[in-house]
Amino acid sequence: MFCYQCEQTAKGTGCTIQGVCGKQPEIAALQDLLLYSLMGLSQVAVAGRQAGVSDADVNIFTVKAAFSTLTNVDFDPDRFVDLINQAVTKREGLKAKVQAAGGNGAWADGAATFEPQATLEALVAQAEQVGLKSYPGDNPDVLSLKHTVLFGIKGVSAYADHALVLGQEDESVYAFVHEGLAAIQRDDMGVDEWVTMALRCGEAAYKAMERLDAGNTETYGHPVPTRVPLGYKQGKAILVSGHDLKDLEELLKQTQGTGINIYTHGEMLATHGYPKLKAYPHFYGQFGTAWQKQTKEFSEFPGAILMTTNCIQRPKNDYKANLFTSGMVGWPDIPHISDLNFKPVIDRALALPGFSEDHVDQEVTVGFARNAVLGVADKVIEAVQAGNIRHFFLVAGCDGAKPGRNYYTEFVEKVPKDCIVLTLACGKYRFFDMDLGDIGGIPRLLDAGQCNDAYSAVQIATALSKAFNVGVNELPLSLIISWYEQKAVCVLLALLHLGIKGIRLGPSLPAFLTPNVLDTLVKNFDIKPIGTADEDLKAILG
Structure with missing residues (x-):
């Protein structure tokens, strides 16, 4: 097996014996084979859209199946065998619809013609030929970006599925998931094209989070403190x-x-x-x-x-x-x-x-999503203009057990008393119960919600930038992000799609980013690894 999709991957390079998450080689193989099956299904879905065919059942199945391959989601071999077979059955059914609509009727050997073996052992053997390192192309930077897009698509699929449960969908999200998965089997795209694909994955992630936010708030109301x-x-x-x-x-x-x-x-x-x-x-x-x-x-x-x-x-x-x-x-x-x-x-x-x-x-206070924060935006603006609030920090992201995550606790502890900390996702459990007091009645620690509520945080930043008549990157706002798995990857890509720069990322950088890809992110988006809490606060605040 080879898996390096999460931050805690073995030795910071990749799990090859079993996953740090507990994933066994058999499950890793079945997940690789399912993804290959989905790439074939996606090739047909892309051809279908070109012929005016979009199959709702295929759309929903694709995101659910991709979601199942996230870290810590599904380790049941029987379910993966069923999903692999479903993917092939749906692929063949979609081929017939595409051909009937005048679309492509011939398919080259590969993912779109793959036929699964009948036994678990034979499926695992098939999977050995289609894992992460098998994707076409001999450029390591292209392969790095293919993996980045693949992991981002897994996160997009998770949010799209969450939204679907609440009756919210976006056809363009499904279309990108299929386009991105199909493209992984291509060998005619260069680094620049894959950078563009990664940013488009971020766009799809933002749309999926927007749909999920609509589902949550329209069904259960906007969160209140x-x-x-x-x-x-x-x-x-x-x-x-x-x-x-x-x-x-x-x-x-x-x-x-x-x-x-x-x-x-x-x-x-x-x-x-x-x-x-x-x-x-x-x-x-x-x-x-x-x-x-x-x-x-x-x-x-x-x-x-x-x-x-x-x-x-x-x-x-x-x-x-x-x-x-x-x-x-x-x-x-x-x-x-x-x-x-x-x-x-x-x-x-x-x-x-x-x-x-x-x-x-x-007790702790939750519910500081966009409506709650923007409801007191006038007080926030006045406090900034009066010099009472010097800076905002979004300290957010995933948690994990790997050493180095105490950085986030120390960082929040050391944030000066004239600064506000906005937080979301499970990374906040390093500091969510701290009593940081308030600034003129505005709590210094604002809990905006779950990981998908990055959408809400972006809405807050966008509203403040309009109020101050500056771009988001000109706000007194710094993003200190911790990552663990693939939903964090898609959130990061969403932030890059929106043009947000200067993100500090940790506790370590993704193993799937080559030096050249990382250099591209640094040059274009000023992404940087976290240092020490003292060093980073000094660099940000002076």
Whole structure:
């Protein structure tokens, strides 16, 4: 196997024995083969659009299947075998539609004609020929950019699927996913063309996040500042981790009147700010922080645990019996809820002891998405003009267990008292419970939400730039970004698509960027690696 799609890849170069995430070689092979199958399906989908054919079923399947290959999402071999076969079946069905519409009827040998073998062992053997290093072209910089686009497409697919669950779609996002996947099998595009493709991936990412934001806010209301207890209260309990608001809403509906309290974990903390979700009286608070502490936190939780989407480590025996998955998460031998009927989760929670007493360590405030922040924009502008707010820092991104992430805690601790910290995604769990005080009633630590709420942060920056009549890059704003997996890759590409410069990225730079590609990013976008907190603050503030 060879995989280097996440920040924690082995030795900073690539996982070759098994994934640091727990992915076994067999699963890595099946994921590579699924991606190859999707590239063939995408070649036909591109030809279909040229002939006026866009198949809704193929569109949806493609993003769901690509989503399944993200780090920490799906490690179930049976599901990958099924997805590979579905991809080929849908490809052949689409070929017939394209040909009937007067489109391409002949296909060269390769991804568009691939036929999967019948056994798991034979599929794994097929996969050895189509992994990351097999993509056409002998230019290492082109291969680097192909991988960057591929990983970005995985993130785009995740956000597109989240949005789809809430009834939001964008045909142009599907079109790019197919175009990008199909292009990976081409050998006639140079570095400049692949840089353009990467920025177009960022455009698709921004559109997907925009659709997801619309789905979240139109369904559950715009987030409002909300105090959330960190702790628990007496009674039966279910813990929800991941990202999916729809799963959480259905669980809240189905647990009304059962005596079960619902707790969030990880990025689900942000859901407490949505008016229609916080209206449920048994939606209580946040238990634990983020995934790097899951084993301990899950082992201590005396109730059922529901994992939605990615944000899951290898299940441990000491909490496996209480664990259920939904959405795209799949693990062998872990019950999966595919129809939003959470009765098995509820029954398990009722059978477990729950909490025997009340205990709250402190409270934190969430809900500072774009509507909440722009609602006090006049105060923010006045504070900047009066010199009371000197600078804004967006300290955001993924968390992980690799050494070096304490930088983000130290950075926020050392941010001067006349500066504001805006944060989002699970990286904030390094510092989300700090009391930084306020500036004229404006909290110095503003939690904007989940990773996809980068869209909301961009809207805030854009509104402020218009208010001050300057470009976004001229604002007193610095982006300090931590990355872990492929959704972070697509968010970074979205920021580059928008022309945002000067991003500090860490804790290490992606292994899939060659020196020449990195040099291009530095020259065009002034991307730089993080240093020390003191050095970076001095460089930014002088």
